[in-house]
């Protein structure tokens with residue numbers, strides 16, 4: 012090759028071409044990859060539909076409860092269910108270690124053994140929200156942007172060293188990929204062949220900042236190239252495509268090392284309840300994404316097969332209503348949080364300064 016052959020424009024555009032977007036069900040619910048579809052049981056698809064319906068309704072209810080002041084600081088996940096449920100259903104909750112973000116809390120309730128009460132008090136910063144039984148293999152949902160992948164990496168390296176046949180999995184927002192922590196994590200993961208799978212939930216925004224303002228990279232998947240790890244892009248509104256891609260990645264990661272998956276998705280609601288998305292995105296854009304909705308897509312497919320109905324959907328909505336009501340009643344019975352509760356839950360082995368603080372606050376709380 013000669014220096015005169017160098018074409019910078021071609022080089023940079025070729026990166027994006029490397030990453031086509033995989034899909035199994037198109038926006039109307041038509042199968043575009045029959046072989047992939049045949050590998051998934053009806054039973055699993057119905058469960059997927061039920062769980063995503065649960066999430067969508069719970070999301071709606073929790074938004075209402077926020078507006079009534081019963082719950083605070085909630086990051087809605089409506090729109091992102093295909094990515095969250097597709098990915099987590101491909102994991103093994105008894106074996107795999109999960110590092111979720113704040114937006115994945117409700118999927119952890121449905122699929123990972125977290126109590127709904129823990130999700131309800133999570134926004135209040137209650138210690139209960141981050142203290143799980145040993146059987147729940149997960150880190151507390153992380154608010155630190157870029158924080159989940161380094162956490163999962165630690166577990167993933169340990170799993171490789173011990174030659175265990177399971178993985179550590181992290182979700183990461185698109186903004187995570189603009190943080191140094193994320194690059195460091197995937198770089199180390201590659202070097203140590205860590206049993207790590209990371210799904211980037213690319214919902215196009217970090218609060219109000221669009222992806223195009225965060226990076227010049229045309230895809231986020233291409234960030235895996237520099238780490239020397241395989242990366243793919245998947246339609247994050249297609250739960251089956253996400254499920255099968257993560258399943259395949261999990262198998263690969265156990266034998267070989269890390270995989271990075273960029274899922275193209277969208278959040279319909281605000282970033283959190285204190286955000287006004289109309290200030291940075293148009294109604295047309297939201298409506299375009301709503302057309303890609305995972306519930307409509309999978310619902311159409313399952314209805315055509317006689318496996319889904321409006322009655323079933325209504326039943327689930329009623330269940331959610333009852334579950335939320337019962338959990339609010341449990342929440343009302345919780346003792347108010349004390350400073351010592353926070354201090355006592357900070358370390359497994361308490362350092363001297365924390366012990367001293369516990370003593371000081373215990374005395375105050377007794378009065």
Ligand SMILES: Cc1ncc(C[n+]2csc(CCOP(=O)(O)OP(=O)(O)O)c2C)c(N)n1
Pocket residue numbers: 114154155156157183184185186187212214216217218282
């Ligand atoms: C290290 C760090 N910087 C800034 C913030 C404030 N913050 C909270 S969420 C958020 C945007 C995250 O966007 P993204 O990673 O795309 O996830 P999404 O909210 O879209 O799910 C920011 C900047 C934070 N929590 N942590």
Ligand SMILES: [Mg+2]
Pocket residue numbers: 184185186212213214215216217218
């Ligand atoms: Mg985002």
